[in-house]
Amino acid sequence: MKSTAVPKSAAAVSHALPPERADAIWTRTKVVLSFWAVIIFFGIPMWWKTTSIYRASLPLEEMMSWAEGKACKPEYPLEIILRAPSIPLPEAQNLVRITQHALDDLNEFPVHHLRLKLAEITAVKNAGEFNLDIGIEGNSDAALVVNLVPEEIATPKSELHSYSPRLDIFYPPNQLPSATSSNSPLVTFIADEIQSLYIEEKATIAHILKESNIGLASSPGTGQSTGVHSISPELAEFVSSRVTRSFKYAETYHLSFSLFTPGSEPSSWEIETAIQEFMTPLLDAFSPISNFSIDSQVQLYASFSPTSPRPEFDETTRQWTLKQEDLSAFINAAEWPLSPSIGSGPTINFVLYVPAPTQSPLVVKESQATSWVVPQWGGVTIVNPPLVYTNDNPRNPSHLSQESLKPALLTFSHQLLTLLGTPATPSALPLRLQTLIRTRAATLLLSASSTMGSLARLTQSLASIPVPVTVASSVSTTLSHLTLTCQLLREGKFKPALASARIAEKEAEKSFFEKSMVGQMYFPDEHKVAVYLPLLGPIGVPLFLGLIRELKRFVTDLKQRRVAK
Template sequence: MPPPAVAAADASPATHTDSTSTSTSTSTSTSSQSSSNALDAVNARPQPPPETKESLWLRRSVILSFWAVVVLLGLPVWWRTTAIYRADLPLQGMTDWADGKSCKPVFPLRIAVEAPLSPQEAHHLLRTTQHALDDLNEFSAHHLRLMLADPPLPANASQQVVSDGIGSTRSDEDIALSIRLIPVETGTTPRSTLQPYSPTLDVYYMPNQIPSASSTGSPLATYIAQELHKIFAEEQALLASLLFSTSGVHTAKIKSLSAETAAELKRQSTRALKYAPTYHLTFSLFTPTFAPSGWDIESALQQYLTPLLESFSAISNFTVDTQVQLYATFSPSIHQPEYDEDLRSWSLRKEDLSGFINAAEWPLSPSIGKGPTVNFVLFVPDQNQSPLLVKENGGNSWLIPQWGGVFILNPPRDSDTPRILGKEALTPAFHTFSNQLLSLLGLPQTPASLPLRLSTLKRVRAASLIFSASSTLGALARLYQALPSIPVPDTVAKSVDLTTSHLQQACDHLREGRFQGALEHARTAEAAAEKAFFERSMVGQVYFPDEHKVAVYMPLLGPVAVPLVMAALKELKSIISGLRK
């Protein structure tokens, strides 16, 4: 039966096909699963055995021990070895000194009056004069106090005792001025004479000019008050200007101070040297030729300069040296001297005077000795260029502010230049040098009495040193607060204590009118303040920024800190994960 056979034949391939497909699918599935298992087996890495609690705590203990060594030992040692020692300073007291709160300088000047009168008349004259003097005074910090001298002051008294009428006594060194009342019968009265080399004012009067007990004033008292006010006018102006410029304290305007006087005071302060306990004076002889080759400098110094320097001994000390320089040429920066037909001499232009000193070739050292150097140059021009004068004023000398002075010594006409300059030839030069030295030291121009001018300079220097030391203390206090990274050794604290102690003593001496003692204490305070401010260890650290510290510590601490920090972070992360589970 063919149809069924065909059907069977047809059915057989279909069955085979289905069987083949099933087998292929099963084989593919088995192969894919085997490949996946093989891949998992390949990708799977051997895991370490679970960590025991003992090993876990051991690792954490090791890390903790490293951190304990760093925190408990390393950091304290580092902190101790790198700590900056800063001594304690009385910052508030230092600031008070700088602001002028700790000391209000006053200058009580005692005037001793020798009056050949009865005690009642003498005391009444003093009271009347004192009232007139107080009415004229416009600067409260500077006041004159009159007192009677008993017994009368002799002209050459060196240690006279005076009484102020209330039982107190003072030595002669505390007396700023002595007034001698001298009765006369002729001449214009009252009149006065101020002794040039003694702090003494002689007042001449007639007996009928003595005020009676019932009067409240008299021409004699008014005259004495006006003369005293005139004598100390420049000192009052100097002190008032100093108080205002250094401490900023408002002072009363002195009406008697004219514009010319104010300009002169400004010129004095501009050309004067800064105060120093010691000055070094250098006297130099320069000549463009071989003559003169010497000078009688020792005799000239002994006669003309030594007495002046001795009078300044209470204020400053001086050292002196001399030198001679031959073939000294003019500075190339100035015009060469030109012949002036009007002056019939060779002349230098005024604008060339500042460059007259040939600093490149002339041996003038500005730093000889401890103190500032004051140079005095004696220039002897060549015979072919003599006489040599300044064209504008025909002078032969000039002052160089805060440096020294120059004097051109022209040799005699129609004669050869002497080989040796004698003392007589040096006389005009040393008179000029003396005046220039007084200007450079800041000596006031008035009054005519040299001792009074020196005592004025003493008071001005004492006040300026007090202000300077106080300002230095204030600067040190600001530096201490602004730069906490600089070291402050104990020597600075000791210097500050020494400064404040001597400043207080100087201020007390000023109030008591003992100006020499005030100057000495102020000088010590200034030196101690400068020593404290310019301490070497502090100055060296002022210019050491924090970036330098980072550059030093990073290469040292970086390699050690990174492993410790990373291990600590990993353990913290593990602990946090364990707590979450």
């Protein structure tokens, strides 16, 4: 037989895939392009729309301007009414002018202005005397009324009213300045007396400005010193200590009065009537500044903490004593039911402690005091009531009457003033409350301004966080009220300024702590990649490989066409 050999090339051709039809290639290309068309024209826009972060427009430059102290420099012009009904009008006007110059020479703190104004007193008499209320009834913004009273005395003297913003100055008539003189002992005395009333207020405002780091060096565009260095170091330290002890400003405070005793008596107290009688007038005086809610409780068998030092008996004074350094451990926070926060505002605790009959009377060893303040928490008062003897056995009374609670409530009133940041001077309560209004307005103004700066820096540094419309609205409200507060301060309208500053602070905090913004801060871009990659990886690889294959085929076909030509 004759064998037939098969060429190798023929064998190779028989195993090759048949060439694709042109219509099949075009179908595959259309499928690939269709997928990518859906991705590009539908998928990506939809993904961009559903995952994009809305960022409302914020006035960042204006916000930073407030934070840096460029938008407003707080000023405190205090209007002081001078009443001189016994002095002829030309001489009274000359006295006001000379005294104003003396006040300006004494004032080294230009942020705080004292401006004298002569009262418009008419010749209306009541029971044979001038009506001293005329001329100020229509001016509720006056900070102080200085009433000049002539007397046959050798040197001037002053008397400050405790419960009204009025300073009476008694002077010898021969010390009135003449029309040609530029000074007199009376002028110097009046200026010194007025200036001394506001020393602590100036130190407090200087402390607030210093702590805020806003607008300290000089007045904008003038280079004028703010006079912070003119405050004595002792006064500055005292003011710093007082501010540290006091609570942060709040629109509402909750007052909690607690009676604690280690035994079963006393088991009741007339706290409601005592508060109504001895504290309500003070709380009403605070109404332009803050509101208060009140509750009370009685806790029997309230023992000392196991780790706290026990009272020691002093043989010399026949008293039980607590050492000064042990007072910080007096409150048994673990067992005494003292809630740190009730309601929306901070809680100020007032503890009235009645010691056991076997440890009465109980006092502080070093000072013999029976009360002390716990900074930013409240106050403690120890009451040692008269003991009742039954079969020669001493015991505490079962009930504390309103009158027996009077010393404790008056002590609590003084502690409340301290905890709310009320200045210690001057002695007149209305002047101290006026000072508190001005300092609180300054604190809120600077705090809201600082919050605006923090929010601006936050939105600039974190581009991934959303800025909802509510934040933009709150920022707009804050800035408008900051502007209004600054304007009212410059006009000497301090109560409306405090009300406006309160709104600015509230809206600033609301915008900064917006929930949607805070939540997005903890959702970084790396987390997004970690979520999308496992989902898109298996889908994206075939699509990319198919697109690359089609691009290669298109390039190959294009080269073959060029060669064929």
